[in-house]
Amino acid sequence: xxxxxxxxxxxxxxxxxxxxxxxxxxxxxxxxxxxxxxxxxxxxxxxxxxxxxxxxxxxxxxxxxxxxxxxxxxxxxxxxxxxxxxxxxxxxxxxxxxxxxxxxxxxxxxxxxxxxxxxxxxxxxxxxxxxxxxxxxxxxxxxxxxxxxxxxxxxxxxxxxxxxxxxxxxxxxxxxxxxxxxxxxxxxxxxxxxxxxxxxxxxxxxxxxxxxxxxxxxxxxxxxxxxxxxxxxxxxxxxxxx
Amino acid sequence: xxxxxxxxxxxxxxxxxxxxxxxxxxxxxxxxxxxxxxxxxxxxxxxxxxxxxxxxxxxxxxxxxxxxxxxxxxxxxxxxxxxxxxxxxxxxxxxxxxxxxxxxxxxxxxxxxxxxxxxxxxxxxxxxxxxxxxxxxxxxxxxxxxxxxxxxxxxxxxxxxxxxxxxxxxxxxxxxxxxxxxxxxxxxxxxxxxxxxxxxxxxxxxxxxxxxxxxxxxxxxxxxxxxxxx
Numbered sequence: 316x317x318x319x320x321x322x323x324x325x326x327x328x329x330x331x332x333x334x335x336x337x338x339x340x341x342x343x344x345x346x347x348x349x350x351x352x353x354x355x356x357x358x359x360x361x362x363x364x365x366x367x368x369x370x371x372x373x374x375x376x377x378x379x380x381x382x383x384x385x386x387x388x389x390x391x392x393x394x395x396x397x398x399x400x401x402x403x404x405x406x407x408x409x410x411x412x413x414x415x416x417x418x419x420x421x422x423x424x425x426x427x428x429x430x431x432x433x434x435x436x437x438x439x440x441x442x443x444x445x446x447x448x449x450x451x452x453x454x455x456x457x458x459x460x461x462x463x464x465x466x467x468x469x470x471x472x473x474x475x476x477x478x479x480x481x482x483x484x485x486x487x488x489x490x491x492x493x494x495x496x497x498x499x500x501x502x503x504x505x506x507x508x509x510x511x512x513x514x515x516x517x518x519x520x521x522x523x524x525x526x527x528x529x530x531x532x533x534x535x536x537x538x539x540x541x542x543x544x545x546x547x548x549x550x551x552x553x554x555x556x557x
Numbered sequence: 558x559x560x561x562x563x564x565x566x567x568x569x570x571x572x573x574x575x576x577x578x579x580x581x582x583x584x585x586x587x588x589x590x591x592x593x594x595x596x597x598x599x600x601x602x603x604x605x606x607x608x609x610x611x612x613x614x615x616x617x618x619x620x621x622x623x624x625x626x627x628x629x630x631x632x633x634x635x636x637x638x639x640x641x642x643x644x645x646x647x648x649x650x651x652x653x654x655x656x657x658x659x660x661x662x663x664x665x666x667x668x669x670x671x672x673x674x675x676x677x678x679x680x681x682x683x684x685x686x687x688x689x690x691x692x693x694x695x696x697x698x699x700x701x702x703x704x705x706x707x708x709x710x711x712x713x714x715x716x717x718x719x720x721x722x723x724x725x726x727x728x729x730x731x732x733x734x735x736x737x738x739x740x741x742x743x744x745x746x747x748x749x750x751x752x753x754x755x756x757x758x759x760x761x762x763x764x765x766x767x768x769x770x771x772x773x774x775x776x777x778x779x780x781x782x783x784x785x786x787x
Contacts, residue, residue, distance in 0.1 A: 364650045365643075381650045384561030390647075398643040400578065400635060407577035408644070415570035415648040416562055455644055 316341060316494055317362060317463060321371035324357050324518075331357040333518035334371070339496045339511075341462065344489045346509030346526075347498040350544050354518035355498040356394075359467050362496075363392055375463055387416040391456030392465040396472075397448050398455065401441025405432055405451045408440060409458055418459050430454045446477040453484070464488055466497040470504055482508045502540045506530075516544045567649050567658035574641075575662055581628065585670050588624040588711075592617035592674040596682030603690055611693045611700050614682030615707050621674060625667055625711040626735050629718025632663050634728040656723060664716050671711030679704045714739065 317339035324332040332354040339345045349355050360366045362373050364380030372379070376389045383389045399408045409423045427436045430450040435443060440451060449469070456464060466485065470478045485508055489495045499505050505512065506526055514522040521543045522529070526536065533539035575581060595617030603613045636642040649655050679695075686692045693700045718735055725731040 363647060365646065383650075386650060387648050392647055394643055395640065398640045398647075400574075400639040400641045402580055403574070403577050407573060408641075411570045411573040411577070412644060412648050414573055415566050415645075417566055452644075455647075 316377070317373070317375050317465075317496055319358070319362070319371065319373040322358065322361060322368050322373055323370035324354075324361060324366060324368050331518050332361065332368070335515065335518070335520055336371075337513050337520060337523055339494055339513070341494040342489060342492050343510040344485050344495045344497060344508055345511040345513060346505035347496060347513050347515070348502065348505050348540065349498075349500065349515040349521075351500055353500075353515045353544075355500075355515060356467055357518075358515075359392070359394065359465055359498060362465060363390070363394070365394075385416040385418075385459065387412065387418065387459035387461065389459070389461050390463045390465065391459065391461040392467075393449075393452050393456050393469055394467045396445070396452060398452055399440050399448075402439055404437050405440050405443070405454070406436040408451065409454060412455055412458055416459055422458060422460070426454045426458050429457060445472055446474065449473060449477065449481075453481070461493075463494040464496070466495075468498055468500070470499070470501070478504070502537050506536050514540070514543055516546060521546075562649060564654065564658060567654050568662055570645075570648065571655075571658045571662040575632065575666060580631070584624055584628050585674070588621045588670070589674045589677060591620040591624070592678030593681040595620060596678035597685050600682035600685040601687075603686060606690050608690070610683070610686055610690060611679070611703050614679055614686075614693075615675065615704065617678045618675070618707050618710065621671070621678075621711050622714045622739065625671060625715040626718040626739065627732060629663065629667070629715035629720075630722040630728055630731045630735060632659065633719050633722030634726060634731055637726045638728065660716060660719060663719055664712060667715035668709065668712035671715070672705065672708035675704055675708035675711065 319338075320336050322332055322335040323330070335354070335358060347355050347358070357366065361368050362375060362380065376383065380386060380390070399405075403411075406423060406427065409426060410420060412418075413420055413423055424433070424436075427433050430453055432447065432450050432454060435447060440448070443451060453469075456466075464485075466481075469481050469485075473481065482504075485495050485497060489510075497505075497508065509526060511525050512522065512529060513520070514524070529539045530536045533542065596614045599613040599616045600610065603610050636645060645655060646652065683692055683694070695701050695704065717738070718731070721731040721734050721738075722728070725734060
């Protein structure tokens with residue numbers, strides 16, 4: 316469960332996130348959809364405590380991220396790709412993270428197996444392909460077996476096989492009863508992955524809906540999305556996007 | 558079982574990170590080889606029977622301090638350049654705790670490694686001292702103190718590197734600042750001012766100065782290797 320209330324973040328003149336209120340519930344994949352620069356990444360950084368909001372609150376598992384007793388056991392996150400040192404092996408990277416949150420070391424090999432990295436686990440992580448690097452970041456997110464998972468644009472740059480793998484992974488994680496929150500600017504990809512949709516534009520909430528509802532109201536999901544975000548697209552055209 | 562992460566959890570993470578980078582091991586091995594090599598060369602070339610042999614043999618400290626300082630910088634800046642910092646802060650969102658654990662694990666490692674390379678360099682160096690020259694021994698309190706403090710200096714300069722890396726976050730900028738502080742500032746005349754006693758280079762020279770009544774030590778730091786002939 317993720318709960319955001321009146322979340323606001325400004326960078327100088329620009330309001331990246333503007334009074335955003337939403338809940339992300341367990342058991343389904345919730346898509347976080349919006350054009351580039353609509354505040355999705357900023358919102359995710361606020362959820363993870365990497366930035367402090369100017370107003371409002373956001374809680375994961377009932378607490379702010381900084382107050383979680385063992386963050387990796389509550390929330391797994393994939394932000395920008397490659398959050399690891401190229402000179403360290405995948406296994407060593409995960410061992411270090413496991414130690415920090417008192418996660419049993421046995422969980423490292425289990426997680427490596429889960430993402431299909433066992434064979435490459437001892438190699439320098441800098442030698443991994445983009446798809447394999449993505450799997451290592453996902454392994455780090457899954458390491459603590461967390462009930463909440465956050466993925467920021469997880470399919471960017473992946474080949475079709477990698478995209479399908481991540482899509483199925485997110486669905487199965489939700490089916491296990493976890494909260495899965497995934498951002499994207501690709502409406503077609505979200506249509507295949509998500510059940511619920513939180514749509515933002517220019518930092519504001521445009522819709523809190525389901526894929527079924529949204530496609531019923533318009534000729535296509537894409538039309539619905541573009542109709543919803545047309546206001547924020549105009550905003551972008553004025554050049555005030557962060 | 559603890560109810561939340563503690564310093565020791567974070568220190569364990571930092572220790573695993575430190576010992577699983579090959580570049581750390583190579584840098585320390587290079588420092589060891591350099592200290593031994595320079596120690597032998599200096600010991601062999603000291604011909605002044607009344608010269609400060611300990612001082613000469615520990616000349617490798619100049620190389621060692623550069624290596625330890627750069628290592629300290631990189632231990633922090635590589636977190637930012639590689640993106641590891643995102644994984645680190647996701648695991649431990651309390652930044653001061655991460656910094657404290659990093660400083661403690663790196664500091665202890667650098668202290669042990671610093672003493673090891675300095676004693677190794679000293680012992681290798683005195684083995685090559687000519688018969689006619691007075692050979693220092695670790696049983697002399699002044700000599701022991703000079704060697705031990707020279708090793709501790711390497712740890713301290715490494716921590717200064719870590720601190721600069723934390724402030725600046727970029728390796729090139731941090732190393733530039735470090736070279737300015739450690740190697741250029743003493744030459745630029747700061748050494749003669751009251752602030753001079755806090756310059757790292759002079760702390761090092763003063764730890765060596767413990768071996769001899771050598772009043773010029775504090776003002777002649779850059780020339781502290783002297784191969785004077787009787």
